[in-house]
Amino acid sequence: MFSERYAIAWEQASDLGHRRLQDLEELRPHVASDFIPVLWSEGFGRSGELDQSILARSASVKAGLFGGRVFVIAPLYVTSICQEQCLYCNFRGGNKGVGVERRRLTDDELKQEALYLIEQKGLRVLELVYSTDPRMRMDAMCRHVELVRGLLENHGGGLVGISAEAFDEADYRCLIDAGLCWSVLWQETYDRSRYAVLHPGKTKKANFEYRLDAYERMLEAGVEHVGLGVLSGLSDWRHDWATLLLHEEYLQKQYGRGTTILGLPRLKPAPGALFQDSPFIPNRQEFLVSVALHNIFAPSTVAFVSTREDWDLCVELARGGGCLFTLNCSTTPGGYSLHHGGCQFAAHSYDAPIYSAKLRDAGLEPVFSWQSHDLSPQHRPELFVNECVHSAPG
Ligand code: SF4
Numbered sequence: 001m002f003s004e005r006y007a008i009a010w011e012q013a014s015d016l017g018h019r020r021l022q023d024l025e026e027l028r029p030h031v032a033s034d035f036i037p038v039l040w041s042e043g044f045g046r047s048g049e050l051d052q053s054i055l056a057r058s059a060s061v062k063a064g065l066f067g068g069r070v071f072v073i074a075p076l077y078v079t080s081i082c083q084e085q086c087l088y089c090n091f092r093g094g095n096k097g098v099g100v101e102r103r104r105l106t107d108d109e110l111k112q113e114a115l116y117l118i119e120q121k122g123l124r125v126l127e128l129v130y131s132t133d134p135r136m137r138m139d140a141m142c143r144h145v146e147l148v149r150g151l152l153e154n155h156g157g158g159l160v161g162i163s164a165e166a167f168d169e170a171d172y173r174c175l176i177d178a179g180l181c182w183s184v185l186w187q188e189t190y191d192r193s194r195y196a197v198l199h200p201g202k203t204k205k206a207n208f209e210y211r212l213d214a215y216e217r218m219l220e221a222g223v224e225h226v227g228l229g230v231l232s233g234l235s236d237w238r239h240d241w242a243t244l245l246l247h248e249e250y251l252q253k254q255y256g257r258g259t260t261i262l263g264l265p266r267l268k269p270a271p272g273a274l275f276q277d278s279p280f281i282p283n284r285q286e287f288l289v290s291v292a293l294h295n296i297f298a299p300s301t302v303a304f305v306s307t308r309e310d311w312d313l314c315v316e317l318a319r320g321g322g323c324l325f326t327l328n329c330s331t332t333p334g335g336y337s338l339h340h341g342g343c344q345f346a347a348h349s350y351d352a353p354i355y356s357a358k359l360r361d362a363g364l365e366p367v368f369s370w371q372s373h374d375l376s377p378q379h380r381p382e383l384f385v386n387e388c389v390h391s392a393p394g
Helices: 002-016 032-040 049-066 107-120 138-153 169-178 192-198 208-212 214-221 237-255 284-297 311-317 352-361 381-390
Strands: 069-079 125-130 159-163 182-188 225-230 261-263 302-305 323-326 365-367
Touching: 002 032, 002 208, 002 237, 032 237, 032 284, 049 284, 069 107, 069 352, 107 125, 107 138, 125 138, 138 159, 138 169, 169 214, 182 208, 182 214, 182 261, 192 208, 208 214, 214 225, 214 237, 225 237, 237 284, 284 302, 284 311, 302 311, 311 352, 352 365
Parallel strands: 069 125, 069 323, 069 365, 125 159, 159 182, 182 225, 225 261, 261 302, 302 323
Antiparallel strands: none
16 A cells, blocks of 8 residues: 555655756656656746746647547535535635535435536536535435436436545445446645644544555546545645655556546635645646646646636646546535535636637637546557657657
């Protein structure tokens, strides 16, 4: 389990930061030690020649694998009642009323929200999002997956994913049996001491090791697509991203395909959060070029472009395609057709009918009815190898 290697990986991440920068041409996909020195190199994130080379190479690699296609999804929040105390989140249990309306959707309400996204906005891939609600049990989540999957089947098919707390392997199996396609879970930060400060108490989420190992439980259970990422800004972002690369490399070696979705949350103000003003947030250029570097590190992994970011940055992050792209977005349960207020964090909502045209104007092709295998070009090794070899920097 990665938790047993964590201490070495954390040290290794900073040691590798001092290594000499290799030529970009020599960086080998999925070899973290090749990429980590780039994060600390002098020109990185400075909008100079190095950044331009990374951005061009990333766009070329992505275009070769995905041809500009971006995979459209929308979040569907089910509950905002939470027993955790994450200091950066509006839904934390200790927030008794600032900018939050606590809601837990009934099955009928969930159905209404899902149908709104499916029928009014054309969405065919939905992400069920759960806070850590003490009354939200696994049987209810499985029922929700089944319900939404059934609604999608009635409209020509579609996929359901989940963003929720870390579960045991048996729970992931139940969700798969109910029709789950993917599961995302952000590690938040790999800095153990910062993690402890930001997740106080003796709650489930405060168990750093249990969360670190959740990705292996997902893969063991057979979740088709597993998403990993850090909330950039909680701690030194370079160290977090470097340890993330080592974690991904480890999972790739252990499980062949490893994680296939990269979470891109960057810390943004949340109305009732205690931790707002962080000195650790990567600036726009640093963030953009970090994602591009990751695209070279793991070309077939799809970045989950978040509506925490403005439209122009979302489009930049999506260059070449091969990412999950959030269009309609509400971060509160019932925030679409039920008009419930509040939010988990500040986010944009890019209305699908309007913004899919804007994506096309930007040279990207939004795909609404995508399939699980669309995210897996590595399952065609001949394509993967060829595209990597032929994607020289522009
Ligand atoms: S980040 Fe998730 S677990 Fe933490 S307080 Fe917010 S909703 Fe709850």
